[in-house]
Amino acid sequence: MQAWRVHRNGEPSEVMRLEETDRPTPGDGQVTVEVLAANINFPDALLCRGQYQVRPPLPFTPGVEICGRTEDGRRVLATPALPDGGFAQYVVADEAALLPAPEALDDAEAAALHIGYQTGWFGLHRRAHLKAGETLLVHAAAGGVGSAAVQLGKAAGATVIGVVGGPEKARTAAALGCDLVIDRRTEDIVAAVKQFTGGRGADVVYDPVGGDAYAKSVKCIAFEGRVVVVGFASGVIPTPALNHALVKNYSVLGLHWGLYNTKDPQAVRDCHAELTRLAAEGVIKPLISERVAMEQAAAAVQRVADGTSTGRIVVLPSGAAR
Known part of the structure; x- marks a missing residue:
């Protein structure tokens, strides 16, 4: 072969x-x-x-x-x-x-x-407990992992902000249903998020990028917000300042989805059933x-x-x- x-x-x-x-x-x-x-x-x-x-x-x-x-x-x-x-x-x-x-x-x-949507579902629901009406900030929103999180966030009833790099990816994120698209190359992420949320910030941040994306995220995170760390596509692993998390009352949540295959395989099967239902309804694709x-x-x-x-x-x- x-x-x-x-x-x-x-x-x-x-x-x-x-x-x-x-x-x-x-x-x-x-x-x-x-x-x-x-x-x-x-x-x-x-x-x-x-x-x-x-x-x-x-x-x-x-x-x-x-x-x-x-x-x-x-x-x-x-x-x-x-x-x-x-x-x-x-x-x-x-x-x-x-x-x-x-x-x-x-x-x-x-x-x-499988991997992208399972990661998104576990990150948003199992780890961050995203609620309808909350604001979700998704980095690399036009990418494979990010686009899945955008669709799952919209399915959960969240207001979704997508961060992308460049006009082509901005058009893709808008087509996915993002309520606000921020081009990190030409716009100030922190200022745009604060303006859009009336100064509150994002309730949940979905970050598969790390590096500068994480640094910007914690500057515009809401009170009792949750940052879900999914990966480090930027190649830079951030070093969180825990005193900052203490002062602003936010949580940093790690997600290694692969662990669920051994720690809780039934949860993976249950998630697949939910994703299959959402796909059948045309909510995710x-x-x-x-x-x-x-x-x-x-x-x-x-x-x-x-x-x-x-x-x-x-x-x-x-x-x-x-």
Whole structure:
């Protein structure tokens, strides 16, 4: 079968190579899954660079979530077992962790549902307890993780402020339903949030960026606000000033969604049922900006690594991209 393999760490476009390799062999409790679509996540870039918290042995195949078909014909969502990731024709995955692909979504949309929307749902509801009528500030609102949080925030009845970088991403965030869009390149985030909220600030901040985004967030957080730390796409891990959190009465909440797979797998299944319902009602729908063929995967992962993409880029089998 064909699979993209990484033999040394570095930039995705430089270290990913499309090769012929054997199909991975399922172990106990695992099944073989044919890949119908593989979503690109920022962790795929970090895996290539050797900067992710999980470092699979070299060589490995990136690709942490797919929509696929089992040998008995089920259409499923899966997180492939590394080092044999999803940028391949076949993967193996734990049978117990397979989830039914929502009928309301096509293969590419389904492949982009699991990690991003689960992260958003757990971050906004399980960790931050977002309420209807509150103001939610989402950084990187036009990206894959951010766009999911925007849709989930609107579904929860929140007023959503989206922060983006550049006019194209601003248009994307507006189309997603953001009540206010702030272009961080040309506007003052803190001033804009305070003006929009009448000086109160944002009740919940969803931050997959870190660095300066976090620093600006705590300057415009509301009384008893909650900052959900999702990741550090900026490459800068902030150092929170706890005295500032004390003086302003806000909470900093960490979210490592992957832990729920081992700590509380039933919560993951319950969340999937809720996301499936929302997808069926048309309330959420993954924003797919590009559907690329297998041969274009390395360049696509590089675009995600560089932060130039909007929404999700999904890798489809050769001949299926459109």
